[in-house]
Amino acid sequence: MAGLNEILRAVERVSIAVSGGVDSMTLAYAAHRQLGKDAAMFHAISPAVPPEATERVRRYAEAYGWTLKIIDAGEFSDEEYLANPVNRCYFCKFNLYGAIRSQSQNCILSGTNLDDLADYRPGLQAAESFGVRHPYVECRIDKAMVREIAKTFELDDVYELPASPCLSSRIETGIRVDALKLRLVHAIEQCVREKLLAATVRCRVRRNGLVIELDKDVYEKFLAGGMGLLRNELGQIGVDHGYIGSVDFAIYKMGSAFLRDQ
Incomplete structure (x- = not known):
């Protein structure tokens, strides 16, 4: 937790990709506690995003005073994404981070955790193209630890959320x-x-x-x-x-x- 706070303080201004899942929601909450209005949350809406995830993000933004920007990342205009190749996630994340970068020059943060590195994640390659940082990975925080952090923050409707990819x-x-x-x-x-x-x-x-x-x-x-x-x-x-x-x-x-x- 201390390491995560150190990273957030060091970057000063951040833009966080918030999907509505436990990882990114917890990171957004932590960043807002540390940085206030210098932490901007970006949530992309598309047919691939469950409406309840969007509702959750909006609700938290209103409750805690987050700076929230709802965006269309544009992946449904990308034929390479729609073709659903083995590396579809690369095109999804490339469009997402590109859309965030077009609106903000802040350091982009993702909710990728340590466990994610054990899986095939082509989206991480897209993240490199935009200099995206992964604070959980840098702090050696895995999924179970993210849930514990969310529980510590008393994010009762978040810490037990089941994993739910797009x-x-x-x-x-x-x-x-x-x-x-x-x-x-x-x-x-x-x-x-x-x-x-x-x-x-x-x-x-x-x-x-x-x-x-x-x-x-x-x-x-x-x-x-x-x-x-x-x-x-x-x-x-x-x-x-x-x-x-x-x-x-x-x-x-x-x-x-x-x-x-x-």
């Missing part, structure tokens, strides 16, 4: 990203989360249909209780969003829509 991460590599697919994904995840009280829900868009992934215990309980009614409801959501196809269920596997070998 909605485009649900689309299997190579399948084109579009707003209609993402609205379908979000609607299905919201329905399943509400009906099953499940913390982890991923609606994967695959070449052979939709696969809804759940934590093992929820999946097994759901299997035992029968799927008929929920399947019918999800089928109707699909029809409402122009989708007529299979809907299957599976145990959650992180990054299972991501085909790196393609």
Whole structure:
């Protein structure tokens, strides 16, 4: 915590990319405590960002007096992003940081934590292009530690937030990203989360249909209780969003829509 505060004081003026998740929300809160109006928060809205994440960012900005700028990063005008290649995240982050840089010359900070370095993160390459700093990484702070910091700050509706990558991460590599697919994904995840009280829900868009992934215990309980009614409801959501196809269920596997070998 002391190391994080030292970094924030040293940079003096910062622009923080705030997605609405626990990492960036906690960083934004810490930066505002240290720097006040010299910490500006940038939140990008697009079909890939769940509306509840945007609502959370707006609510915190109003409650704590953050300087908040809502932006369109423009990734949905980038054909390289929409094609959904293996390094789609590079184009997402390049557009995001480029949009922030066009409005601010402050040092850009991200909520990347130490655990993220163990995964394939092409967005980190984009970050290098804009001199983005990752305070958690510099301080050797992992996800569990971020949650502890959020708990210390009494950010009660943040510190237990489940990990929730952008909605485009649900689309299997190579399948084109579009707003209609993402609205379908979000609607299905919201329905399943509400009906099953499940913390982890991923609606994967695959070449052979939709696969809804759940934590093992929820999946097994759901299997035992029968799927008929929920399947019918999800089928109707699909029809409402122009989708007529299979809907299957599976145990959650992180990054299972991501085909790196393609």
